[in-house]
Amino acid sequence: MADPLMSLRDLRVEFDTRHGRVTALSGISLDVMPGETLGIVGESGCGKSITALAMMGLVPNPPGHVTGGQILFQGEDITRAKPRRLRRLRGREIAMIFQEPMTSLNPVFTVGDQIAEAILLHQDVSRAQAEKQVVDLLATVGIPEPARRAKAYPHELSGGMRQRVMIAMAISCRPKLLIADEPTTALDVTVQAQIFDLMRDIQREFGVAIVLITHDMGAIAEMTDRVAVMYAGRIIEQGTSDQILDNPLHPYTRGLIGCIPVLGREAGDAASLPPLAEIPGIVPPLHLLGDGCAFAERCALADDYCRAVRPPLEEKGHPVACHHAGQGVPA
Amino acid sequence: MNDAPLMSVRGLTVDFPLGRGGLFGKPQMLRAVRGVDFDLAPGRTLGLVGESGSGKTTTAMAAIRLAPASGGQVMFDGADLMALTPGQMRQHRRHLQVIFQDPYSSLNPRDRVGAIVREPLDLMDVGDPAGRAVRVEELFTLVGLRRDQMALFPHQFSGGQRQRISIARALATNPRLIVCDEPVSALDVAIQAQILNLLRRLQGEFGLSYLFISHDLGVVQFICDDIAVMYLGEIVEMADRPTLFSRPRHPYTAVLLEAAPSLARRKSQGYRRQGIVKGDPPSPLNLPPGCAFASRCPQAQDRCRAEKPALRDTGAGKVACHFPL
Ligand SMILES: Nc1ncnc2c1ncn2[C@@H]1O[C@H](COP(=O)(O)OP(=O)(O)OP(=O)(O)O)[C@@H](O)[C@H]1O
Ligand SMILES: Nc1ncnc2c1ncn2[C@@H]1O[C@H](COP(=O)(O)OP(=O)(O)O)[C@@H](O)[C@H]1O
Ligand code: SF4
Ligand code: SF4
Ligand SMILES: [Mg+2]
Ligand SMILES: [Mg+2]
Numbered sequence: 001m002a003d004p005l006m007s008l009r010d011l012r013v014e015f016d017t018r019h020g021r022v023t024a025l026s027g028i029s030l031d032v033m034p035g036e037t038l039g040i041v042g043e044s045g046c047g048k049s050i051t052a053l054a055m056m057g058l059v060p061n062p063p064g065h066v067t068g069g070q071i072l073f074q075g076e077d078i079t080r081a082k083p084r085r086l087r088r089l090r091g092r093e094i095a096m097i098f099q100e101p102m103t104s105l106n107p108v109f110t111v112g113d114q115i116a117e118a119i120l121l122h123q124d125v126s127r128a129q130a131e132k133q134v135v136d137l138l139a140t141v142g143i144p145e146p147a148r149r150a151k152a153y154p155h156e157l158s159g160g161m162r163q164r165v166m167i168a169m170a171i172s173c174r175p176k177l178l179i180a181d182e183p184t185t186a187l188d189v190t191v192q193a194q195i196f197d198l199m200r201d202i203q204r205e206f207g208v209a210i211v212l213i214t215h216d217m218g219a220i221a222e223m224t225d226r227v228a229v230m231y232a233g234r235i236i237e238q239g240t241s242d243q244i245l246d247n248p249l250h251p252y253t254r255g256l257i258g259c260i261p262v263l264g265r266e267a268g269d270a271a272s273l274p275p276l277a278e279i280p281g282i283v284p285p286l287h288l289l290g291d292g293c294a295f296a297e298r299c300a301l302a303d304d305y306c307r308a309v310r311p312p313l314e315e316k317g318h319p320v321a322c323h324h325a326g327q328g329v330p331a
Numbered sequence: 332m333n334d335a336p337l338m339s340v341r342g343l344t345v346d347f348p349l350g351r352g353g354l355f356g357k358p359q360m361l362r363a364v365r366g367v368d369f370d371l372a373p374g375r376t377l378g379l380v381g382e383s384g385s386g387k388t389t390t391a392m393a394a395i396r397l398a399p400a401s402g403g404q405v406m407f408d409g410a411d412l413m414a415l416t417p418g419q420m421r422q423h424r425r426h427l428q429v430i431f432q433d434p435y436s437s438l439n440p441r442d443r444v445g446a447i448v449r450e451p452l453d454l455m456d457v458g459d460p461a462g463r464a465v466r467v468e469e470l471f472t473l474v475g476l477r478r479d480q481m482a483l484f485p486h487q488f489s490g491g492q493r494q495r496i497s498i499a500r501a502l503a504t505n506p507r508l509i510v511c512d513e514p515v516s517a518l519d520v521a522i523q524a525q526i527l528n529l530l531r532r533l534q535g536e537f538g539l540s541y542l543f544i545s546h547d548l549g550v551v552q553f554i555c556d557d558i559a560v561m562y563l564g565e566i567v568e569m570a571d572r573p574t575l576f577s578r579p580r581h582p583y584t585a586v587l588l589e590a591a592p593s594l595a596r597r598k599s600q601g602y603r604r605q606g607i608v609k610g611d612p613p614s615p616l617n618l619p620p621g622c623a624f625a626s627r628c629p630q631a632q633d634r635c636r637a638e639k640p641a642l643r644d645t646g647a648g649k650v651a652c653h654f655p656l
Contacts, residue, residue: 037598043519144610158611159383188382188546190608193590197607215520218549218592222602242599259524261553263576263591273553275531276524282489 004031005074005177005209006055006094012068013050013059019287024050024064025233027313032177037203037210039224039241041217041256045283046230048213052179055211056096057086073177091122095170099182101162105154111165112138112150115172122173137168141198160191164198171202178202179211184219196223217257221245229253232283232294239318249316249325251299255279293323301328336370336406337507337540338394343367343403345386345393349616361615363389365564366403368642371508376534376541378555380548380587382612386564387544391510394542395427396420408507425455425504430497432513437497438485445471445481448499457504470499474529491522495529502533508540515550527554548591552576560584563612563623570648580645580655582630583608622653630654 013025025047032038040048053059057078059066071078073089081089090096098104106114112134119130131150138146141164154162163183170178180199184192196219203210212223220227220241227244229237229252237250248254258277281298293311296302301324313321320326345364364386371377379387392398394405396412405412410423428451431437438447448470452463468478474495485493494514501509511530515523531554533539545551551558558575560568560583568581579585586608596602608627619625621636628635634653642651 043521160611189548189590189592190382190586191611192592193604193607194609197604200603216592217520217594218596221594221598222592222596223598225598240599242597245594245597255521257594259521260594261524261527261547261549263549263552263588263593275528276553278524278528279521280525282491282522 002034003075004072005034006032006211007072008051008054008069009072010069011051011054011066011071013047013054014065014067015286016063016065017287019285022286023233023289024286025054028054028069028233028235030228030235030238032209032211034176034209035203035207036226037212037224039220039227040211040213040230041215041220041227042230043215043256043283047233048230049181051230052096052181052211052213055177055179056090056094057081058090088122091118092173093175094177094179095173095175096179096181097163097166097170097183099185101159101166102154104166105162107154110151110153111157111162112152115150115165115169118169119172133172134168137172138165140171140202141165141168142194143168158191159187160194163187163191163195167195167198167202171206171208174206175208177209177211179213181213182215183212185214192219199223217245217260229256232289233286234294234321235313235319236295236322237318237320238313243318247317249318249320250295250322251301251324251328252279252295254329255298293321295322335372337373337408338371338542339406340367340369340394341404341406343390343393343405344401345389345398346401359616363564363615364393364400367561367564367566369559369566369569371540371542373507373540374534374538375556376543376554378551378558379542379544379561380546380551380558381561382546384612384615385561387561388512389564390561391512391542391544395429395508395510397429421455425451425457426507427510428501428504428506428508429510429512430494430501430514432516435485435490435493435517438493440485443482443484444488444496447485447496448481448503451500451503455504466503467499470502473502473533474499475525489522490518491525494518494522494526498526498529498533502537505537506539508542510542510544512544513546514543516545516547523550530554548587549593560587563615563618565623565651566642566649567624567651568649569642570645574647578647578656580648580650581624581652582628582656583624585656586627586629622651630656 008028008030011025011028014021015024028051040051042048054071066079115134116130119133134150135146138149143149143161143164184195202208224241227241228235231252237253248257259279261276279298292307292309296306306323311321311323313319316325343364344366346360346362349359349361367390381387393400445467449463449467471478471481476495515526543555555572557571559566562583568584579588610627613619613626621638622640625631625635640651640653642649
């Protein structure tokens with residue numbers, strides 16, 4: 001097997017908060033292989049975005065601290081990299097797109113100027129060459145009349161077009177890794193479909209590996225090869241997307257799948273659909289995490305052992321962190 | 332729809348002024364809702380779906396007279412809402428409530444949540460003070476909150492709990508109709524399921540009617556009995572749930588269904604979307620003469636660009652398309 005492009009090894013991230021030091025990520029280990037799409041899924045606050053920021057060497061400091069483990073990009077530990085080296089990696093090798101493209105674009109410059117700026121920063125080309133590249137990139141990401149749109153300000157574009165601009169900027173330097181943090185959450189399903197198609201096309205064309213962060217199991221099914229499910233700062237289950245969707249072993253993963261109102265033409269026929277499966281309660285705040293399983297207070301299978309001893313991530317067909325993995329009602 | 336409707340909307344039209352076209356120019360108008368008709372039966376849920384800007388919120392707000400309509404008629408419970416005086420409208424207000432998407436901004440951060448839930452009772456003079464206090468306790472239990480939480484402030488609750496507070500507030504006056512404007516869109520899926528189950532349970536218990544706005548077709552399929560699909564301020568298709576989901580007739584409905592995520596579409600099986608819709612809707616200020624969907628429609632023909640399709644009965648529902656699927 002090829003070497004991983006990005007590896008997190010036993011990563012630990014802590015934050016200083018008014019409740020003292022809390023652990024936002026604990027023992028996170030995962031690999032992103034070249035050209036694949038890895039999904040990271042979980043409820044809000046589970047640590048998905050911090051994981052993504054860690055891969056970019058961007059854990060906000062203060063209040064955040066990487067207090068253990070390694071972040072290896074092509075074998076190089078970026079927790080030890082100099083700021084200059086990090087900036088270079090971020091421009092050329094690793095790129096990121098976010099949920100709300102409006103906040104990542106500068107409202108007072110045209111989108112063309114902003115993409116050109118990114119190109120000039122990282123490539124040894126003339127202004128005119130950069131501007132030519134901008135138009136090509138906008139065409140690549142499917143923006144009609146690219147030469148005209150390059151002169152538009154962000155607010156003059158729709159949300160979907162702004163996300164396309166962000167993708168154009170992200171791929172301008174042909175990165176090996178694209179991290180997409182809930183890139184379509186703010187968009188209509190029709191536009192989400194367009195953006196997903198675009199991401200797939202770009203992956204096929206440029207071979208870029210994608211880390212897709214989402215809370216949507218449908219997006220996981222359609223877009224990813226492998227998935228890590230996160231809960232309260234840990235990976236609690238990991239496998240191929242088919243393993244996770246067809247044979248989830250962790251009660252939380254089963255809950256996440258069971259609680260979605262699945263769209264299906266058959267389901268439309270029933271006079272009234274049965275109630276959705278519920279995961280009771282909410283994700284516990286980080287400062288209240290104890291020694292046992294963090295999911296115990298929401299879990300139908302929890303017993304005293306679960307509440308006392310944290311289950312390790314173990315191979316049980318695929319890696320899962322649960323003392324009673326695979327028991328109870330399947331998803 | 333067999334029951335006599337609770338709400339019956341005909342020709343609803345809403346315009347927004349958009350400043351002036353030049354110093355002496357006529358003020359420009361944006362027509363956000365263009366002649367919408369629908370009926371909502373007691374105890375049923377009508378879903379409004381469509382892309383952002385299609386006029387879902389404006390339609391619902393105008394229908395319950397929280398936003399001014401520039402034309403059309405709304406019959407509610409035998410009354411012609413548009414013709415009522417403000418005083419008469421107040422009498423109907425208690426039967427028409429709203430739940431919004433954002434459980435953060437729709438609750439006053441300075442009020443205790445018990446007071447927030449009691450407010451509509453105070454405003455509409457329902458019962459005596461002791462009776463109101465009892466009612467508020469009852470409402471807290473009903474939506475799955477504890478009575479001892481009544482003295483807390485909104486920021487002390489999670490998003491899902493805040494949405495429960497909004498629901499308790501909406502239920503306070505025993506309304507007959509609740510407009511739910513994207514009530515679960517801001518919530519995590521696990522919490523979304525809790526709230527959707529709660530809304531369905533309350534509907535069964537109190538015979539509520541919902542006008543339910545959502546862009547998530549999975550949610551719509553779960554909760555709605557009838558669905559109206561909106562495009563650029565108009566209803567382009569309307570049918571009951573089994574019909575709409577098993578046999579969409581309007582190309583736009585088909586495209587929405589195709590775009591919706593589903594667990595069955597797997598990358599591992601080489602899934603690629605078939606009829607993906609291109610581009611964005613045209614500007615509502617610059618509508619084409621024919622079908623508003625023609626610029627994005629895979630089925631569009633010359634006639635579509637020349638002649639506007641009317642909303643016609645199909646036997647099983649209604650569709651506005653010259654060449655329905
Ligand atoms: N107060 C307003 N002034 C001017 N235009 C408005 C106003 N409110 C809405 N509009 C316009 O009316 C149209 C319909 O908007 P509306 O908010 O009803 O859409 P929606 O379907 O609810 O969209 P979303 O899914 O984004 O909530 C849009 O073109 C919008 O820009
Ligand atoms: N700047 C910060 N200061 C303190 N805590 C933070 C900060 N950023 C994130 N956290 C905490 O870290 C945890 C994980 O956050 P995040 O990765 O953003 O979650 P997700 O993306 O899964 O919603 C959360 O509990 C969050 O409150
Ligand atoms: S370890 Fe116990 S509490 Fe945790 S998920 Fe498994 S069964 Fe539930
Ligand atoms: S009328 Fe023509 S353009 Fe409009 S939806 Fe039907 S086929 Fe498409
Ligand atoms: Mg996040
Ligand atoms: Mg709206």
